[in-house]
Amino acid sequence: MEPYLRNSGLGRPPLHHKRELLHAIFYQLRAGGAMALLPHDLPLWRTVYKQFEAWREDGTWDRLLAGLRRQVRQLTREPEPTAGAIDSQSIRIGSQRGAATATRPVSK
Structure with missing residues (x-):
């Protein structure tokens, strides 16, 4: 995961290693639960959340997951996948009441 989480090299050295934040x-x-309830042996929750948001905003999570998937x-x-599948059971048509009455006026 190191290639996806590199520092820019600019500015002062970080206080926490990327591994600690991960x-x-x-x-x-x-x-689960609130971010503020992180144990004390981990970095401060504000630092962790700020880094999580930064990675989310700059697309780091997307690049990381795509690279790991590959x-x-x-x-x-x-x-890379070469084909996809669509589940035909996901779309129901025919004698369903909602599908039949949504397109035709109801006759009395």
């Missing part, structure tokens, strides 16, 4: 984010995700897929198949 551990805190994953802990909160797993445990790596996992490469173990057994092509890195």
Whole structure:
């Protein structure tokens, strides 16, 4: 995950390693509840949340998940999907009351 979470190299050195921030984010995700209830051995919740928001805004999470998905897929198949599937049961038509009356006026 390191290539996706690199520092820009500008400014002062960060107070917390990216790994610590990831551990805190994953802990909160797993445990649930308020971010302010993070254990004291993790970075401050404000720091963790600020970094989470920054990664969300700049697309880091999307790039990270896409890269990890490619790596996992490469173990057994092509890195990118080549086809998709649509579930025909998702769209119900026919004798359903909502589908039949929504397009035709009701006769009395």
